[in-house]
Amino acid sequence: MKFVAFERTSQGTGASRRLRITGRTPGIVYGGANEATRIELDHNALWHAIKKEAFHASILDMEINGTVSKVLLRDVQMHPYKQLIQHIDFQRVEANTKLTMKVPLHYSGEEESDAFKVDHCLITHVLTELQVTCMPGDLPEFIAVDLTGLKKGASLHVKDITLPKGVTALVKGKENPVLVSVVAKAEEVEPDPAAAAAAAAPAAKGGKPAAKTPAKK
Template sequence: MKFVAFERAKQGTGASRRLRNTGKTPGIVYGGEGQPQLIELDHNALWHALKKEAFHSSILDMELDGKAAKVLLRDVQFHPFKQLVLHIDFQRVDAKTKLHMKVPLHYVNAEESQAVKFEHCVVNHVVAELEVSCLPADLPEFITVDLSGLKKGTSLHLNDITLPKGVAAVTRGKENPVLVSVVATVAEEAPAPAAAAPAAAPAAAKAPAAPKK
């Protein structure tokens, strides 16, 4: 994805407030061989870009003062209740340096699995994104995970999926975390109770005895 940024001369709370009042968003770009640089972006264009998944998880082409640079979105600050971006940070990308990035997981084919199709189970996505380490050229926009093999009573772990070439998962705490769990929601129907024996017919009423002569 591409976006345009402009050099920002002034900094400070007051300057940033005045900038936002003119429809701009203050930001900064840092890292790589250059010095940190203050920038500003058109707020409306930025707001729409932030709604796209790729803007958060892929390498971006930033045009600044007529020059192109590869950057990653590193932080964004929103207003607590207004539809307003307060500040945004980008990091320059070095083609020869590995980076750490969170990549979305796209789960597919769950409805075709035995667990969902025949065993009336619900698939819970425990992990929505995965932190990875790779060179910038190998960074995927997302990772597709096929769930067609899920069965009742099973879980899908990190070691069960194949990552793209050149990409390694970064785990913290658990080496093989659960990505997806399968939960049964419909209990097996209990057999119908045996029909009760028919009640005994009531005894016929005794006829009154004939009067003695």
């Protein structure tokens, strides 16, 4: 994806507020051999761009003053309740330097698996994205995960999937986290008709029989 940005010289809270009033969004691009550059972007174009998955998970072409640079989206600051992007950060990408990025997981084949069709298990996507490290040229837009092999009682873990060439998963806390959980649904126990009838019998007769009153002499 390609977008156009413009250098900005003004800075500070007041300058950023005035910039937003004119329909522009302040931002910054940093990293690489060059110093950080303050930028501004058209808010409407940016608003539509951030709704696209590729804008968050792929290397972008940013044009400033006719020069195109490779960048990654690193942070988007939204207004607490308005549909307004208050600030945006990009990082320059160097071709010979590894990068770390969260990549979306695209699941498919779930409804064709035995876990779903035969055993009617409850299948939950625990993770929808995976943090990876790779060279810029190897960064995938998404990672495809085939779920047709899911079985009852066997969840899918990170080490169960094949990552694209040159891509390594970065996991924190757990060595092999769960991507997709497979849980058998609880079986509904049908009531025993005979037991239900026995329990209802005293109520139908008005409860326990009353005690006999001794006859008076």
